[in-house]
Amino acid sequence: MFIFLLFLASNTALSAPIFEPHAQETTHWVSAPTTRGTFGLLLSCVLTLFLCLWSSLHPNVPHKDETPVRRSTLKLMYTLLALLAPELIVYTAWCEHSSATTLVKEVNEALEVCPSPYR
Secondary structure, eight states: OHHHHHHHHOSEEEEOOSSOTTOOEEEEOOOSSSSOOHHHHHHHHHHHHHHHHHHHOOOOOOOTTOOHHHHHHHHHHHHHHHHHOHHHHHHHHHHHHHHHHHHHHHHHHHHHHSOOTTO
């Protein structure tokens, strides 16, 4: 992601030589009136990535008092976070998995101490 931001901050980038094997040519920002420009390429890539992340993220089950607007806002925030720092989403999933594993162990221990008649 950092390299992508550096690319956006710079005005030129080195491109591979086309006709001369040892010449270095620079490629500038290409506008989009007659061809597919740089902005169009970047926009289509970012939108595709955003939509893939939006469909793959599954937040926790919402509270009964949580409004649909709040749920959508939360999912939007998680999607933007995944777009900028995907490792934080993986870390959050790992923390939730660890917490769930601990809770299962505690519940199983509590059931052994006080067994249910329905088991």
